[in-house]
Amino acid sequence: MFHGADKSCKATPGTARKSSKNNSNEEECLEQYSHDSPTPLLNDGFSWRKYGQKKIKASSHQRCYYRCAYAKDRNCNAKKREQQIQDSPSVYRTTYVGKHICDVNVFSEPDDDIANGSKMIRFDKMDQAMPDSVMPRLAPVEQQAITIEEDTDQIMNLEFDINEFLVDDDQLWEYQFPSFSPGFLDDLSEFDHNPFLV
DNA sequence: TTCATTTGACCCAG
DNA sequence: CTGGGTCAAATGAA
Numbered sequence: 001m002f003h004g005a006d007k008s009c010k011a012t013p014g015t016a017r018k019s020s021k022n023n024s025n026e027e028e029c030l031e032q033y034s035h036d037s038p039t040p041l042l043n044d045g046f047s048w049r050k051y052g053q054k055k056i057k058a059s060s061h062q063r064c065y066y067r068c069a070y071a072k073d074r075n076c077n078a079k080k081r082e083q084q085i086q087d088s089p090s091v092y093r094t095t096y097v098g099k100h101i102c103d104v105n106v107f108s109e110p111d112d113d114i115a116n117g118s119k120m121i122r123f124d125k126m127d128q129a130m131p132d133s134v135m136p137r138l139a140p141v142e143q144q145a146i147t148i149e150e151d152t153d154q155i156m157n158l159e160f161d162i163n164e165f166l167v168d169d170d171q172l173w174e175y176q177f178p179s180f181s182p183g184f185l186d187d188l189s190e191f192d193h194n195p196f197l198v
Numbered sequence: 199t200t201c202a203t204t205t206g207a208c209c210c211a212g
Numbered sequence: 213c214t215g216g217g218t219c220a221a222a223t224g225a226a
Contacts, residue, residue, distance in 0.1 A: 049202065049203085050202080050203055050204080051203090051217095051218070051219075051220095052204095052205090052217065052218055052219080053203095053204075053205075054215090054216065054217070054218095056215085056216075057214085057215065057216090058215090063216085063217095065217070065218075067218095069202090081217090
């Protein structure tokens with residue numbers, strides 16, 4: 001009830017500061033997923049780059065804004081906000097916004113980094129066209145989907161509600177990048193449904 | 199040196 | 213106007 005994953009579909013606020021006449025609110029649907037943990041998610045399997053830090057009025061703590069480290073190279077729109085929402089038992093809420101499209105490219109086409117002459121592959125449109133086929137799409141060539149299907153099965157059956165933070169705080173994208181995070185397959189807390197559903 | 203983080207300014211939506 | 217999100221120059225670290 002608290003760390004509920006809420007999806008919001010709104011216009012692209014990314015570089016909308018230049019264009020004030022941006023009315024296309026159906027262009028991009030950015031999903032947000034909040035995840036609380038006793039400690040800030042230092043490394044959730046991705047490389048983040050901090051690009052901002054603001055003090056939220058509603059809270060006494062500051063909110064840090066991260067972006068995918070490869071956002072520039074791979075046009076990855078994945079972002080995450082991190083803010084401490086509680087003090088006594090330190091609770092950090094990490095909100096993920098957008099999806100990672102860079103890591104997939106890294107696996108499938110590592111040489112693309114060299115030939116960065118122009119954008120040859122555009123995954124932007126695939127984002128919204130991928131309602132629930134995110135997982136299978138992560139299998140580039142030799143992906144072993146054994147862990148995936150197993151996790152999916154657990155997600156369907158196990159509907160335990162974990163309200164404690166005593167579990168690993170970085171099991172968010174375990175099914176997204178199984179081979180990327182070896183120690184992630186510990187537990188599924190809240191994503192009983194596909195979070196990438198739009 | 200390069201690169202990532204810091205920090206205030208800037209911008210936009212409500 | 214206020215609050216929240218991003219940019220970008222300055223700073224620090226490797």
